Amino acid sequence: MDRKRLGVVVDGSFTAGLTVRLDPGQSTEDLQIGSFMVVQGREYTYFCMLSDLQLRTSDARLIAKPPQGFTPFVSRVLSGSATYAMAVVKPMLMMPTVDVRDDSRQLAGQTPEERGVMSVRTIPMHYAELVEATEIDFRTVFGSPDKPNHFVFGQPLTMNLPICLDLGRFMERSSGIFGQTGTGKSFTALVVLAGILRKNVGSTLIFDVHDEYAYGKESEQKKWVKGLKHLFGSKVLVYTLDKAQSNRAGRPADGILEIGMNQIERADVILMAQELGLTATASATIGLLEDRFNERWLTELLAMDPESIKAFCAEKGAHQGSVEALQRKLRELQRREYVRESMNANLLDEITLALENGKHVILHFGKHNSMMDYMLVSNLVTRYVRERWRKRTEKYEVSKQAADRPRPLMITVEEAHKFLNPEIASQTTFGTIAREMRKFHVTLMVIDQRPSGIDSEVLSQLGTRISGKLADERDIDAVLTGVSDRSALRNALASLKLRQEVLVVGHAVPMPIQVRPRNYDAEFWAEVAESPVSVAEDDLEREKRELFGA
Amino acid sequence: MTERIGEIIETDSFMFVAESFTLNRPPALGSLVKAQAGGDTWVYGVVAFGETVSVDPGRGAVRRSRPDAYDEAVYTRHPELEHLLHTKFTVIPVGSRAGARVSQRIPSQPPPMHYSVYACAPDEVREFSERRLYLRTLATAELPAPVEHVLAAHLTWAYEQRGGDEAWLEQAALEVAGLLQQDVERLLAVLYAVDPEA
Incomplete structure (x- = not known):
């Protein structure tokens, strides 16, 4: 497949990336920092990320005294000759060029490794061409939706084609969803969670402190969106702390959680x-x-x-x-309404058993949504669940029976810096899980707008990071803790738009990429919902009326 | 066959000088000409310099005009000037033709002394200038005139011969920009001179 040529490699190093002289007529304004590009070397084809753009002149006099009174002709000729642009691209993966020429080879295999994609070990020589990535290049690296555990998460910024997350790998390690307020963290999280439920790659335990996941919420476009309970029905069990909540229409709860x-x-x-x-x-x-x-x-x-x-x-x-x-x-x-003098462990056992049997559990806080409620309940429940998984794992290690293998469990926790800040991360259950529970098949998905508040040891353990725009330098540093090629990624992160653009780095994608996450809308619901959606649209409308009059 | 315009009176590998058949009218600066080199071989070159001087280097030209007779009238009154003066032009070889094969290398042999120099027809100019490797030869040659003026003259002349081919001019200007990028003043001199929009 023909690819549009952008320039040639003229300089560079393995550590700093390749410097590409852009062709005359190729405007820097057509290129976006962080985009996915291809360098065609002689033996290998390199999949790269655009990490920097630079303006240069061949003669210092052009800088000291910019010529005046250009006609379009003169400026066209000067740009691309005496004044020109350089792009810095960072090779992330490579593949033998013979395989790249063969489209069928490029698309074969379940994993990028099987398709011949390998981590980058060398760099091309001078004058290798930098070209635009084609759809096939994207598919080669990021897989297709038809592969097992691959879930369409979104689209690249400049093209309309699916970018998949490998959800199996996503759940293997703890992960993080970051971004400042308004970047759509919770919708991104909903898309990922719906994918995990749909693909059935493991169980999830969600602490829904802001009332977003179980029953949905109002989006920034003032539309009511469905929650996971609506989409997945009996696969999702909702336990609520708020008794009154469970009686409301359209918000079925499977149990009321009380703590002794x-x-x-x-x-x-x-x-x-x-x-x-x-x-x-x-x-x-x-x-x-x-x-x-x-x-x-x-x-x-x-x-x-x-x-x-x-x-x-x-x-x-x-x-x-x-x-x-x-x-x-x-x-x-x-004084907490849900705290009792004494409780037996039946309810916690019920929750744990549901998780073990492949159900998903959402803990709904309702009106008890202060930080104290959240921290108390989530730490307590998590501690209990974690203990069960640890025992299951130990049993499995003894028996080595596939049936005893604990089901992967992912615990979703918002406001993660409350549990994982450097002062207490070493003491909380969440800190323990983030650091070592991978071997017990329990991982975290932390959602936070201030990643700099999270212990760096925890951050460095995160497998997959999905981050929207971050303004604070410390937050950007925090998100990229323990990631290679930080300087390239830092630019990619800084260049994101406030809304609907995220950078995905880590375990679930073969190389970092900027993505427009999917819309969490009717089309998406229709695709992921297993059974006919359990709560009809008019129920949602009715609920809206109940809430707001009108 | 195009017009014979001169006869070679000095020749070496990197330049040749021809005497023009018309006094005071050498071929245009920057124009493409060709010299007979025996059989069907030709040497292409770009006119880089033109001058009219006394035939006898020991006897320089002197004033001939009078208040009532000047310019053209001087030549009418002094027909012998046709024999005392001659017009010469310097050509930088940039390519050759053997039969139908055109190459843009400096020819292995200089064109022979006293052979003829011809103008090139527009079709021939078009054919030769399709590839522009010769611009590099021209830009790096030892020229009797400043390089930017010769290049500018050539580009303008070829642009017109090619019927106002702007795409060609822009490509050629880009190549010149590459050749002169270390010296932006010269480059700008060329660009301002050839700019068809100016």
Whole structure:
């Protein structure tokens, strides 16, 4: 297939990328930083990302004294000769040129590796041609929707053809969806989650604190979109903390989640130190309480009167002021509507079992959507689920039976910096999962607008990153923590539009690429929904009326 | 066959000088001419210089005009001037033709002394200038005149001979821009001179 020539390689290095002299007449304005391009070497064809554009002149006098009074003819001749442009492209993958010439070979094979695509190990010689990528080049690298586990995630910025995520690989490691407010993080997440549910590559546990995933929400275009419960019906179980919520039309809940004080552990409380205003001594004090009362420590603490506090302090050597302060602050937990004196583990078992059986669980917070509710419940549930997966994995390691192999589980967590900031990432369940749970088949999908608030050790463990535009330098640095070719990607990230453009880097794509994610709309729903959509459009309309009158 | 315009009176591998058959009218600066080189071989060259001087280098020209007789009248009153003066032009060889084969290399042999120089017809100009490797030869030759003026003259002349072929002119200008890119003043001199839109 013929490709449009853009220029020739004139300089470069393996580390810094190839410098390409653009052909006369090729305007820099037709090229976009971050776009996918091809360099045709003699032995290999290189798949590259455009990382920089530079303007040059052959004679310094043109800079010191720009000529005046150009006619179009003179300026046409000068541009591309004495004044010219250079492009810097970073080769990411390569493929033997003989295979590239053969379209059928280019499209064969399930994975890029099988098609002959390999990571780049060399660079082409001078005067290799830089050409525009064709549809076949995109398919070669990014696969086709007909391959197993490949899910159409979006389109490249300049073409109308599918870019796929390998969802199997996506779930193998933790992943992140980043972007400043308004970049469409939650819609991007919905597209990915719907893909995972559709392709059935694993189970997901979603903490839906902003009420977006279970029942949908209003989009920025003022349209109501469907939630995952609407699309996938019984495959998705919704547990809500908000009893009142479960009675509303069009929002079926499968259970009401309540938490017993006996289930709250020291780590859950310490996680909320900031929200509860706990001091540094709180951890030690809780430790003493746990020594004495085991899992009933919270109940006992809250039931203590001044006399029994004094007695406890005398017995355990605790500081009376600390205990009193702790008691005062933890009353906040007791006031939560969903917190009970004591609960058995049945409900958590039910959730875990559903996940093990291939269902997906959304924890819906409803009106209990303060940061404290979110942190308490998600950490507690995650801790429980993680423990189950760890046991399953250990059993599987002993038995080595395929049936015992734990199903991949991905936990979706919003506002991730609350759980994964450098101060507490080492203590929370989420931190543990991000760092090591891959071997237990549990991964995280973190969604955040301030990735710089997340512990760098956690960030470096992320397999796939999907990022919309970020303005803050520190956030950009954070997203690219532990990624090679950062300078090229930094430009690609900075050049994204605010809306509907993301950069995908990592495990689920063979090389970084800028993508327009799919619209989360009726067409998409029709494609992913398994059964006829369980909640009809008019139900949504009715709900809207209920909510807003009109 | 086109018009004979001169006879070679000096010749070497990199330039030749011909005497014009018409006094004071050498071929246009920058024009493409060809010299007979025996049989069906021809040497193509670009006119890089023209001059009219005294035939006897020891006797320079002197004033002949009078208040009532000047310019053309000088020649009417002094018919002997036709024999005392001669017009010469310098040609830079840039290619050759052997039968139907045209090459844009400097010919291996200089054209023979006293052989004829011919003008080129527009068709021949078109054919020869289709490829423009010869521009490099011209730009790097040792010229009796500044290179930018010779190049500008040639491009303008060829553009007209090709019937106002703007695409050709732009391509040729781009090639010249490549050749002169280290010296932008010269380049701009060429571009301003050949600009058809100016």
